[in-house]
Each structure stands twice: as C-alpha cells, then as structure tokens.
Amino acid sequence: MYRSALLSPSEDPMGSAILEYFETGKAGRLRVLSSLFDEDEMSVPMLFRAPSDMSPLERKAMSECRGRVLDVGAGAGCHALPLQQQGFSVTAIDVSPLSVEVMQRRGITEVQHVDLFDPQFIDSFDTVLMLMNGSGIIGKIDRLPEFFKKMKLQLKPGGQILMDSSDLRYIFEDEDGCMDIDLNAGYYGEVDFRMKYRRITGRPFDWLYIDFHTLAYHASENGFTAELVQEGEHYDYLARLVRNT
Numbered sequence: 001m002y003r004s005a006l007l008s009p010s011e012d013p014m015g016s017a018i019l020e021y022f023e024t025g026k027a028g029r030l031r032v033l034s035s036l037f038d039e040d041e042m043s044v045p046m047l048f049r050a051p052s053d054m055s056p057l058e059r060k061a062m063s064e065c066r067g068r069v070l071d072v073g074a075g076a077g078c079h080a081l082p083l084q085q086q087g088f089s090v091t092a093i094d095v096s097p098l099s100v101e102v103m104q105r106r107g108i109t110e111v112q113h114v115d116l117f118d119p120q121f122i123d124s125f126d127t128v129l130m131l132m133n134g135s136g137i138i139g140k141i142d143r144l145p146e147f148f149k150k151m152k153l154q155l156k157p158g159g160q161i162l163m164d165s166s167d168l169r170y171i172f173e174d175e176d177g178c179m180d181i182d183l184n185a186g187y188y189g190e191v192d193f194r195m196k197y198r199r200i201t202g203r204p205f206d207w208l209y210i211d212f213h214t215l216a217y218h219a220s221e222n223g224f225t226a227e228l229v230q231e232g233e234h235y236d237y238l239a240r241l242v243r244n245t
C-alpha cells in the first residue's frame with residue numbers, strides 16, 4: 001500500500017528554515033538527529049548555493065542534463081533554477097510544502113508538491129536529477145525495485161537518472177580496512193534521520209546511502225545500467241543509471 005510522504009507546514013522543519021532564509025536572509029539552527037551520526041547541523045545558506053559554490057560532482061551532474069529534467073527533492077531549487085535559466089525545461093518536486101512555496105516565489109515555473117513515489121505522479125522525462133545524497137530519498141535497500149519501477153514510468157526509453165551518493169564503509173572500517181558491521185542488521189548505509197527547526201520537529205525518515213557496486217547490482221536486476229560518472233573526495237560519487245531500451 002502506498003503511503004504518501006507529503007508533509008504539512010507544521011511538520012516541515014527544513015522548509016521552515018528555507019522559507020525564513022528566503023524572506024529574511026537569516027535562519028536559525030537546522031538540527032539533524034540520526035541513528036548513526038552525532039547530532040549535527042545543516043547550513044541553511046548552503047541550500048541556496050550557487051553553481052560556483054557547488055562540488056565538482058554537482059557541477060558535473062548539471063552539465064550532464066539533457067532534454068526534459070525532473071529535479072527530485074529539489075529543496076530551495078538550487079539546481080532547478082540555474083538549469084531553467086540555461087533554457088532547460090525543468091520540473092521541480094518536493095514533499096516539503098514550504099520549499100515548494102519558496103521555489104515558486106523564486107521563479108521556477110514548474111513546481112509540484114508531490115512525493116516521487118506517488119502512483120498518480122506520472123510524466124515523461126529525459127533526465128531525473130537526485131542530488132545531495134540523492135539516493136537518500138529511496139529510503140531503504142528493499143525499496144530499490146519500487147524505485148526502478150517508478151523510474152521506468154517516469155523516464156523515456158534511454159533516459160537517465162543522475163544521482164549522487166556515498167559509501168558509508170569508512171564509518172565501520174578499522175585501521176586495517178576490515179569492516180566491523182553486524183550482518184544481521186541490514187545494509188550499513190540505511191540511516192534514519194529527524195530534523196528540528198525552532199519549535200518544529202519533523203517526522204523520522206529513512207535515508208539510504210549506497211555504495212556504487214550495490215547500486216549497480218540492483219540497477220541491473222531492475223532494467224537499468226549503472227555507470228560511475230565521477231568520484232568525489234570522500235567516498236562520494238555521481239552515478240548515471242540508464243533505462244535499458
């Protein structure tokens with residue numbers, strides 16, 4: 001059964017931070033709590049980063065876009081806006097209603113408040129962009145078949161997904177490079193997060209970090225071919241997943 005991940009404004013901490021920063025140029029602390037990492041903070045201005053402030057992986061992803069582009073989990077629209085300005089037809093989607101509002105107010109013409117997995121959301125794109133550990137939206141390894149099924153409906157034959165992710169192996173490795181993980185505990189890149197902003201606490205959500213080989217294996221099982229486009233500086237990488245014709 002499909003359960004929508006759509007948020008309401010009262011449970012949208014990241015969107016609240018984005019809206020406040022958009023309106024005032026300032027924001028409070030956007031706190032990130034998780035099962036794996038110590039409490040952390042996400043920089044809100046970073047969500048409005050310009051292409052010149054982006055990592056080489058992100059810049060590469062933007063330069064690889066072609067045709068009609070879907071930006072999944074578009075946030076403040078930092079990728080969608082410059083792509084639109086370059087002349088691409090871009091649709092930006094997000095489950096955060098306040099992020100959607102900000103993207104509309106920033107002038108992105110095609111913005112939808114929709115969950116990627118919503119069965120009613122069907123269109124036809126050449127490129128699906130998923131950035132800032134974009135694999136996270138898939139949530140858990142066992143959701144990969146559903147994800148690829150959905151992507152087959154959203155992509156034209158030969159269409160591509162450009163997705164970045166990280167291999168969290170470094171967290172579990174000892175000095176000799178041996179992995180200290182509990183094999184019964186599920187895949188080591190499955191993390192759950194919760195965000196807080198001012199008085200708003202979001203719902204917990206699953207976020208998937210996946211190593212390239214595991215991603216490529218699941219892609220091939222589900223009618224896609226994975227290519228490692230570029231590696232980053234710290235176990236991160238950009239992948240292209242092409243729908244087999």
Ligand code: SAH
Pocket residue numbers: 005014046047072073074075076077078093094095096099114115116117131132137
């Ligand atoms: N891509 C942006 C924002 C990344 S944060 C950037 O690089 O700055 C991840 C975003 O994904 C959040 O805005 C969150 O609301 C959105 N999101 C999470 N699950 C989603 C889903 N199932 N469908 C659409 N958007 C989702």
